[in-house]
Amino acid sequence: MAVTIIQIGDRRFVLDRDKAEAAFAAKRVINGRRTMFFNILPLKYQWAYDLYKRMKANHWEPEDIPMQKDCEQWGDLATPEIEHWIIKMGIGYFSAAEGIVGDNVMHVVRELVTAPELKLVLGRHAHEENIHTDSLVYMISSLGINAHECEAMFEDIRTVRKKTDFVVNNSHKMRRSLDLTTRTNKQALAKNIFLFGQCVEGTQFFGLFGLILALYRNNKFPGIGQMFRYTLRDESNHIELLRNLLMDLVEENPEIWTETFRSDLRATMAEAVHLEKQFIQDCLPVHVVVACRLTEGESCAT
Helix, strand or coil, X not given: XXXXXXXXXXXEXXXXXXXXXXXXXXXXXXXXXXXXXXXXXXXXXXXXXXXXXXXXXXXXXXXXXXXXXXXXXXXXXCCCHHHHHHHHHHHHHHHHHHHHHHHHHHHHHHHXXXXXXXXXXXXXXXXXXXXXXXXXXHHHHHXXXXXXXXXXXXXXXXXXXXXXXXXXHCXXXXXXXXXXXXXXXXXXXXXXXXXXXXXXXXXXXXXHHHHXXXXXXXXXXXHHHHHHHHHHHHHHHHHHHHHHHHHHHHHHCHHHCCHHHHHHHHHHHHHHHHHHXXXXXXXXXXXXXXXXXXXXXXXXCC
16 A cells, blocks of 8 residues: 655654545535545645644633733723723624624534635634633623623614624625535635625724723733733634635635626725724724823823
C-alpha cells in the first residue's frame, strides 16, 4: 500500500495515498463529498485549520474576569446616567445580535459547507458566539440589571429595528435544504456570507464597541471592557474566516461572480454603512466620550 506523509506543525500523519488523494479531490466549499467519517486529513483549506487553532488558543470564559470594580462603579451615585445607558444599550443590542449571528453560522453556513475543516472552524465560530452571549448574562447578573429593560431599549429604537430588519430580511430564507446546484442559490449563500462577515460583524458592531471600549480606556467598567475587548478579538477572527470562505467559494464557483452580483454586494455594504451612520447619530452619545468632563488632576483619552 502506497502511503503519504502529512506534516502539520510538529505532528506527522501517515495516510493511504490513494484514499488521501480521493478525499482531497472530493473536498469543496459546497457540493463536495458529505461523509460522517473522519476525513479532515489531508487538509485542503489549511487556513481554516490554522484559524481554528488560533481561535481555540484565544479561548476565554466570562467568569474568569472580575466584576467587583464594575459593580462599585455601577452603584456609585457619581456615575453619570449616560454611562449606565451605554452599558444597557450595549447589552441589549448584542444580546439580540449575537443570537442572530450564531443562528446563521450554525444553521445556515455550517450546514451548507461540506469540507470537514470548514465545518470545524465554523463550529468554533458558533461556540464563540455562545461565549459572547454567556458574557452578557454574566454582566446582567453581576450588575443586577433588569434584562427586559435592556431588551425593551433595543426593541423601541427605530434605527436599531432597521438594522435588525436589514439582516433578517437578507437571511431568513437561507436554510440547510437550499439547492446549491443553481447559480442563484450559490449567489444567495455568497451574499449571506458577505452580509454577516463584512456588513454585520465587520461594520455594524463597531459603533457600540467603540463607546464601551472608550469607557474602558477611561477606567470605567473594567470587567465589561475586558470582555468586550476579548469579543472584539474574536470578531476579528470571524471576519477573516468569512472573508476567506467567500473567496474560496467564488474561486470554486466563478460563474457567480458577475458584475450584477458584485454591484449587489456593493449596494448591500452601502446600505449597512448608511444604517450604521443613522444608528450612531440617533443613539450613541459620542460627545460623552470625546468631551469628557475634566476635573483637576484628571485627563481623558478621546
